[in-house]
Amino acid sequence: MKSMIRFLGALATIGLxxxxxxxxxxxxxxxxxxxxxTPDQERPGAxxxxxxxxxxxxxxxxxxxxxxxxxxxxxSYEGVDGGxxxxxxxxxTTETRRALxxxxxxxxxxxxxxxxxxxxxxxxxxxxxGLATASRILPVGAVANAVKGASGGSGSFTGGITVAAEIYDxxxxxxxxxxxxxxxxxxxxIAATLSTMDTARAAAREAAQDVRASVDRxxxxxxx
Numbered sequence: 001m002k003s004m005i006r007f008l009g010a011l012a013t014i015g016l017x018x019x020x021x022x023x024x025x026x027x028x029x030x031x032x033x034x035x036x037x038t039p040d041q042e043r044p045g046a047x048x049x050x051x052x053x054x055x056x057x058x059x060x061x062x063x064x065x066x067x068x069x070x071x072x073x074x075x076s077y078e079g080v081d082g083g084x085x086x087x088x089x090x091x092x093t094t095e096t097r098r099a100l101x102x103x104x105x106x107x108x109x110x111x112x113x114x115x116x117x118x119x120x121x122x123x124x125x126x127x128x129x130g131l132a133t134a135s136r137i138l139p140v141g142a143v144a145n146a147v148k149g150a151s152g153g154s155g156s157f158t159g160g161i162t163v164a165a166e167i168y169d170x171x172x173x174x175x176x177x178x179x180x181x182x183x184x185x186x187x188x189x190i191a192a193t194l195s196t197m198d199t200a201r202a203a204a205r206e207a208a209q210d211v212r213a214s215v216d217r218x219x220x221x222x223x224x
Contacts, residue, residue, distance in 0.1 A: 025180050026074045028122050028164050033178035040179070049178040056176070056218035059115040061105040063170055067092040067119035070164065078126040078159070080196060088161065088200045089121050095208035104215065110170035117211065122180065123162030127199040158193055160184035161203040165211065179214075183207045 025045055027037050033049045040046035067089040069082075077085060096119065097106050107114065166178040185193075185202035193199065213223060 025123075025162060025182055027180045028070050028072050028074055028120060030070075030072055031120075031164055031166065031178060031180075033166060033175055037178060037180065040181075043181065045182065047178075047180040049175075051174070051176050054176055057220070058113050059169075059176075059215075059218075061107050061111065061114040061170075062100050062215075063107055063110070063114060063116040064093060064097045064100065065116065065118050066090075067096075067121055070120040070122040072122075075122050077124045078196070080124045080126075080200075084197055084200075085121060085124070087197070088124065088204060089119075091201050091204040092119055092121060092161075092163065092207060095205050096211050099208040099212040100215065112171070114170040115176065116168045116170040118166045118168070119207075120164040121161060122164045123182070124196065124200055125159030125161070125182070127159045127193060127196045158184060159196055159199050161200050161207065163207045165207075177214075181207070181210065183210070 025047065027034050027047050031037070036049045037047040038049065040048045069085045069089050080088075096117065100106050110116070160183050162180070162182045164178070164180045167176045168174060169176060183203040183206040185199055185206060216222075216224065
């Protein structure tokens with residue numbers, strides 16, 4: 001019993017030191033907006049750019065290009081192979097199109113009021129299978145994860161994905177905005193803790209919902 005208690009305490013302590021979504025990111029150097037990105041004041045570790053004097057509410061149609069896997073020196077994929085990276089990129093594309101399709105028009109053709117969104121998968125952080133799940137179920141680990149979730153962090157032993165997004169006017173190609181952010185699943189999404197790929201798929205859904213939330217804010221809509 002004493003050894004189990006010591007294990008639970010160690011689990012909680014290690015978990016609190018795990019990766020969080022607020023850790024500093026390095027923007028992809030090849031992003032057109034790289035030189036203009038500034039630290040996101042609302043999301044420590046992330047980066048933002050937003051063009052001035054733009055009426056974002058005029059954009060109600062969106063082209064979501066297939067997400068690309070970034071291969072620059074800044075990218076880190078922690079042993080995830082090429083086929084898996086392509087799967088995560090496809091999930092990112094599919095989830096973003098789905099998130100925008102309920103309330104906006106997702107199209108493939110440029111036109112008035114149309115914006116083009118490009119997405120790059122710029123990193124994958126691995127999940128420690130078994131320990132990530134146990135840290136949600138065992139009481140001490142659950143408390144530690146509740147604390148991390150409340151502060152906006154990712155769960156213990158749980159990775160995520162780094163996404164670089166840019167949005168352009170589809171006709172003029174003017175850069176309207178950009179962001180680089182790390183996404184992890186909700187802390188108590190148990191299914192997302194089973195493997196790095198399960199984590200990445202769930203994180204892709206979080207990224208897609210964040211794109212949708214950004215568009216909604218630009219239109220003055222309340223958070224869903």
